[in-house]
Amino acid sequence: xxxxxxxxxxxxxxxxxxxxxxxxxxxxxxxxxxxxxxxxxxxxxxxxxxxxxxxxxxxxxxxxxxxxxxxxxxxxxxxxxxxxxxxxxxxxxxxxxxxxxxxxxxxxxxxxxxxxxxxxxxxxxxxxxxxxxxxxxxxxxxxxxxxxxxxxxxxxxxxxxxxxxxxxxxxxxxxxxxxxxxxxxxxxxxxxxxxxxxxxxxxxxxxxxxxxxxxxxxxxxxxxxxxxxxxxxxxxxxxxxxxxxxxxxxxxxxxxxxxxxxxxxxxxxxxxxxxxxxxxxxxxxxxxxxxxxxxxxxxxxxxxxxxxxxxxxxxxxxxxxxxxxxxxxxxxxxxxxxxxxxxxxxxxxxxxxxxxxxxxxxxx
Numbered sequence: 001x002x003x004x005x006x007x008x009x010x011x012x013x014x015x016x017x018x019x020x021x022x023x024x025x026x027x028x029x030x031x032x033x034x035x036x037x038x039x040x041x042x043x044x045x046x047x048x049x050x051x052x053x054x055x056x057x058x059x060x061x062x063x064x065x066x067x068x069x070x071x072x073x074x075x076x077x078x079x080x081x082x083x084x085x086x087x088x089x090x091x092x093x094x095x096x097x098x099x100x101x102x103x104x105x106x107x108x109x110x111x112x113x114x115x116x117x118x119x120x121x122x123x124x125x126x127x128x129x130x131x132x133x134x135x136x137x138x139x140x141x142x143x144x145x146x147x148x149x150x151x152x153x154x155x156x157x158x159x160x161x162x163x164x165x166x167x168x169x170x171x172x173x174x175x176x177x178x179x180x181x182x183x184x185x186x187x188x189x190x191x192x193x194x195x196x197x198x199x200x201x202x203x204x205x206x207x208x209x210x211x212x213x214x215x216x217x218x219x220x221x222x223x224x225x226x227x228x229x230x231x232x233x234x235x236x237x238x239x240x241x242x243x244x245x246x247x248x249x250x251x252x253x254x255x256x257x258x259x260x261x262x263x264x265x266x267x268x269x270x271x272x273x274x275x276x277x278x279x280x281x282x283x284x285x286x287x288x289x290x291x292x293x294x295x296x297x298x299x300x301x302x303x304x305x306x307x308x309x310x311x312x313x314x315x316x317x318x319x320x321x322x323x324x325x326x327x328x329x330x331x332x333x334x335x336x337x338x339x340x341x342x343x344x345x346x347x348x349x350x351x352x353x354x355x356x357x358x359x360x361x362x363x364x
Contacts, residue, residue: 003030003134007046010130011101017094019046019101019127020086020115025301026103026131027054033067034229035060041082041111050093055085087118101127132306136298137320142230143344146300146322149190149232150342150353152225156181157236157356160195160221164240164363170195170208173219181225190224190231190303201237201336204293204328215241218251218335219363224303231303233324234354235340238361250287250329250337251360257281257327258339258358261295265325266349271313278327279311287329296324299342321345322353 007019007030021027022043028034030044031054046052051071056064058075065073074089076082090097097119102112104126112124138146156177163176174195181189196206197213201220213219217240224233237251257278264277275295282291298305299322307315307323326340342353 004046004052006134007127007130008048011046011048014099014101014125016099016101016125017048017097017122018090018119020044021046021101021103021127021131022111023103023106026127028229029131029135029301031064031067031069033064033069035063040078041076041086043086045086045090047093053089055082055089083114083118090119097122099123099125101125101130103127103131135300136306137318138300138322138344139320142300143320143322145228145230146232146342146344147353149225149227149230150234150355152181152184152186152227153223153232153234153342154354154356155184156223156225157221157234160219160223161238161361161363164213164219164238166215166240167212169210169212170197170200171210173213174208177221177223186225186227188226190226190233194220194222196220196222196336197240199333199335202330202332202334203336204330204338206336213240216243217241218243218247218337220336220338222338222340229301231299231301232342232354233299233303233340234342234356235326235328235338236356236358236361237337237339238363240363242362247335247337248360249285250331250335253282253285253287254327254329254337254339255358255360258325258341261325261327262341262343262350262352265317265343265345267317267319267345267347269317271307271309271315271317272311274317274325275309275311275313278325282327282329287331290329290331291327292330293328296326296340298323317345319345319347 040057053072055074061075100122159180163173197219198217220237222235261278265274294310296309322344328338330336
């Protein structure tokens, strides 16, 4: 059963007459057409029995057709009202509409008001939960693409390590990484690349700048690439020259926690237990207050998707789930260390998709 059919089947069970999905990620998931239309309307409409349609800016209609979408594609110009096309296309397919499924987390108020005006007797239900369930389990084709994205992420860390030199700035190293990836054919990063040195690494989501790398620094890399619409996400922290005992203690604690979580994750294990397997090690070492985020997050078309690995999430791991395992310790004005792998749940355990070494790398 293909993805559109799965949505249609769910709609029958939920008594939903129309699903209108407008996020770039979910449109891609259902149609294989990837587009960032900015302020313009992009959407896929799915029905219980009737043929679905895709609506996009007219300038992208041919790209949508080339993506392999076999159903109707409606293109509109910048001087046309796309909502009139939506109303006409829906009305041709279904009569009475009592329930419409939308992405409530994505749909803005203006678009909600447009849909409410077009279909005044309809109530709105969330499509997110069903789409999260579907996207959470990757098939073999998706895994093959993600493996390629992970291999390129490994390469990017290798490039970053080779670029570390005294006096180079964080942005110098970042630019070298992204240039090398462009030469490999990588068009987009999963998110803004991070290269953080010394005390800057103590900010989990820090912004690279003109800080110069110095001997004795820990240098944190966090990056990912997009391959055929799917993301990777890796973090490695390396030493430039000799580091002090405190930095080494932080690194060793994070590494023990990360390896423990990798060992704990397997089918049937609650997400909470995987998180706690790492968190308890960090807490027992005296750094609990310096690990302020969840252990990991799902990975796929979005760099952050389901499942979420928190200490309170009782969701059981299943074969085909792809997620990150990324414990960290961030001590202000001292250092930050994070070690992150992308993993997939297998029949019996876990496959680690990112391969760059995790033992402390000392760059001389």
